[in-house]
Amino acid sequence: MVKYFTELFSGMKSLLVGMGITARVGMRKPITVHYPFETLNVTKNFRSHIELALDPEKGFHKCITCGMCERACPSGCITIKSEKPEGAKKKELVAYYLDYTKCSLCANCVESCPTDAIEFSNDYKLVGTSRHDFHFELLGRAKKRLEKMGKAWTPPEAEPPKTEAPKPKAEATAPTQA
Numbered sequence: 310m311v312k313y314f315t316e317l318f319s320g321m322k323s324l325l326v327g328m329g330i331t332a333r334v335g336m337r338k339p340i341t342v343h344y345p346f347e348t349l350n351v352t353k354n355f356r357s358h359i360e361l362a363l364d365p366e367k368g369f370h371k372c373i374t375c376g377m378c379e380r381a382c383p384s385g386c387i388t389i390k391s392e393k394p395e396g397a398k399k400k401e402l403v404a405y406y407l408d409y410t411k412c413s414l415c416a417n418c419v420e421s422c423p424t425d426a427i428e429f430s431n432d433y434k435l436v437g438t439s440r441h442d443f444h445f446e447l448l449g450r451a452k453k454r455l456e457k458m459g460k461a462w463t464p465p466e467a468e469p470p471k472t473e474a475p476k477p478k479a480e481a482t483a484p485t486q487a
């Protein structure tokens with residue numbers, strides 16, 4: 310009989326403690342978000358795949374096609390294509406390929422870039438049905454990102470070819486009368 314009442318008391322106590330916790334937590338503001346309708350801001354230190362950094366003021370990227378990132382990558386993820394347009398002095402970036410399936414997020418590429426032209430994105434929602442979904446062309450993506458910001462893609466004007474300035478003509482003098 311004593312055992313019966315002890316167990317009954319213990320069960321009631323446990324029930325009341327549990328209900329008290331439920332009531333207390335139920336009154337709090339929710340700390341979850343209704344993903345995918347709401348998302349949290351990702352910390353700045355988060356590393357997803359690299360992207361070309363943009364200069365929104367100039368409306369262009371900062372890459373000078375030096376190839377340092379390509380050489381620094383231990384996994385061979387990066388392939389850069391550049392070409393020198395006719396009459397231009399410098400090479401221009403034509404395509405920037407990233408094979409994200411091989412990337413270890415080591416940051417060698419970002420740290421070796423002399424112009425801070427690449428940065429880690431905070432894209433944490435990457436999904437795909439094939440490994441090819443993780444092969445990116447970053448120059449095209451950079452153009453689209455700039456368009457989303459409402460800015461126009463504005464390549465810097467090529468330097469005009471140097472031409473010799475025309476020499477000023479000697480002033481015509483009126484014939485003097487004797």
Ligand code: SF4
Nearest residue numbers: 382412413415416418
């Ligand atoms: S983070 Fe490392 S592995 Fe990934 S692309 Fe850059 S250098 Fe290569």
Ligand code: SF4
Nearest residue numbers: 372373375376378422
């Ligand atoms: S290191 Fe920087 S500037 Fe050089 S090719 Fe890579 S992204 Fe471009």
